[in-house]
Amino acid sequence: MIVPVILSGGAGTRLWPVSREGQPKPFMLMPDGESLLAKTYRRAADLIVDGGEIVTVTNRDYYFQSKDHFHAAKTRPRRPHFILEPVGRNTAPAVAIAALTLAQSHGDDVVMVVMPADHLICDGAGFTASVKHAQALALEGYLVTFGVPPTAPETGFGYIETGSELDAQGAARVARFVEKPDASTAQTYLDSGKFLWNSGMFCFTAGTFIEELERYAPQLLEQVRQCVEQSPAQEVPTLVQRELDTKTFSEMPDISIDYALMEVSQRVAVIPATFDWSDIGSWKAMSQLVEPDAHNNRATHNAxxxxxxxxxxxxxGRMVATVGLDNLIVIDTDDALLVAHADRAQDVRLVVKQLKDNNHDAYRLHRTVSRPWGTFTVLEEGPRFKIKRIVVKPGASLSLQMHHHRSEHWIVVKGMAKVTNGDGARLVNSDQSTYIAAGHKHRLENPGVIELVMIEVQSGEYLGEDDIVRFEDQYGRVV
Known part of the structure; x- marks a missing residue:
């Protein structure tokens, strides 16, 4: 039995301003309009038989978006399994919790295929073939990693040095893992023919992984066991959800699977990938997905x-024109514009660091923000006012809430709203409006079968998103 385990998260800081903390890289749309996460779900579904499951390990803040992308991918498994982290603790704790969970439900021999959600692989058949190769080695007791044959002296990737061969298909023992090299060292690795790029994908049985953790990282394994015991799964016919206990999970070390286990275990094997692979690690990598013109310019939408x-x-959406420019990256979003030299693509992360240091919201949120019930877009704001466009999914509902410092005027422009205001509730149709005074309990619902679109005008002394008291919430956000 194969169970794909998808690791979804990370800030993707080198892909700002599209990738942000509140809408990270896995949710980015590729030029074909599909997200990296949805592509990963479809690739994972090809590995399993009908009735199998796909496990997603992600931050609890990304749960509802992840579910939306899972359903958008239209995968065969009907009951996705979500493991929700309260904070980020790198890949070792995430994979260890998935291994312990799967061993309990499926036995030690279940084969896990660990897949980051932010990689792009177009050759699905080649990927499936490589996984079958890795599965055979995993059942022999190996911890298998996928190495990508290098095509250039890349300094942005870690490398794997291959040791003695294990089979005629190119599998080998891992001699060592090496960190991202400088340019001359990377060229040496490329020339030797003994090194592969470290893809960050793995395949092993849950039992083997747990055995090796017991040998090389026993303290981490004990912490994982305590966390799983404190984090019971909630199962319904349509999904499994395990929200990890905040206290026990937060006490775990922030450590990668490479450092915790793969670099020290004696049972690690590598197979050369027989598929295309890109970690879409920068705008330079993203640009390669677009066909160039006669002057090697590439563009999406209007340019x-x-x-x-x-x-x-x-x-x-806006037209972008360049005159007399060479080797630049221009990324234009609703609320931020990036202009960078292509040779400095890796340094875009420094912009995010500066924004974060300055506590500027542009590192965290887009102008349009996703919520479990839909989205809101800030159209304009100034002293004592803010104007939003709110879209509520059919059948969805915002929490029953109250604001201390602001009042709200709602104008329905599409669909029908059910508005609770104080002790009463009424329907508000298109072209109608209602007023919510500060201090009043209120709720917005969409009772219809089409999207509800409305304009919200806020006014008051303080308009921050943290001025909210929730009394009831179907998404578990009552605080």
Missing amino acids: LFIDSHNNYVQSD
Whole structure:
């Protein structure tokens, strides 16, 4: 039995301003309009038989978005399994909790395929073939990692040095893992023919992984056992959800699976990937997904190049024109614009660091923010006012809530709203409005079968998103 375990999270800081803390890299749409996470779900579904499951380990803040992307992928498994982390603790705790959980439910021989959610693989058949190869080695007791044959002296990836061969298909023992090298060292690795890029994907049985943790990281394994004991799963016919205990999980070390186990175990094997692979680690990598023009300019949506060469432009909608430019990256979103030299693509993360240090919301949120019930978009704001466009999914409901410092005026522009205001509730149709005074309990619901779209005008002394007291919430957000 194969169970894909998808690790979904990470800030993707080198892909700002599209990837942000509140909407990270796995949720980014590729040029074909599908997210990296949805592509990963479909790739994972091809590995399992009908009735199997896919496990997603992600932060609890990304749970509802992850479910939406799972359903958008239209995968065969009908009961997804979500393990929800209260904080980030790197890959070793995440994989260890998945291994212990799966061993309990399926036995030690269940084969786990660990897949980051932010990688792009287009050759699904080649990926499936490589997993079958890895599965055979996993059942022999190996911890298998997937190595990508290098095509250039890449300094942004870790490398794996291959040791003695294990079979005629190219599998080998791992001699060592090495960190991201400098340019000359990377060229040496490429020339030797003995090194592969470390893809961060793995395959092993849950039992083997737990045995090796017991040998090399016993304290981590004990912490994981305590956390799982304190985090009972909630099972319904349509999904399994395990929200990890905050106290026990937060006490775990922030450590990768490579450091905790793969670099020290004597049972590690590597197989060369027989599929295309990209970690989409920068805008330079993203640009390679778009066909160039005669001057090697690449663009998504609206762009005009005049006397320009080797540029990449991505725009959410506005026309972007370049004149006399060479080797630049231009990323235009609703609320932020990035202009960078292509040779400095890896340094975009420094922008995010500076924004975070300055406590600027642009590192964290887009102008349009996803919520379990839909989205809201800040259209305009100033002293004592803020204007939002709110979209509520059919059948969805915001929490029963109250604000201390702001009042709200709601105008329905599409669909029908059910509005609770104080002790009463009424329906508000298109072209109608209602007023919510500060201090009043209120709730917004969409009782219809089409999206509810409304404009909200806030006014008051303080308009922050933290001025909210929830009394009831179907998404478990009452605080």
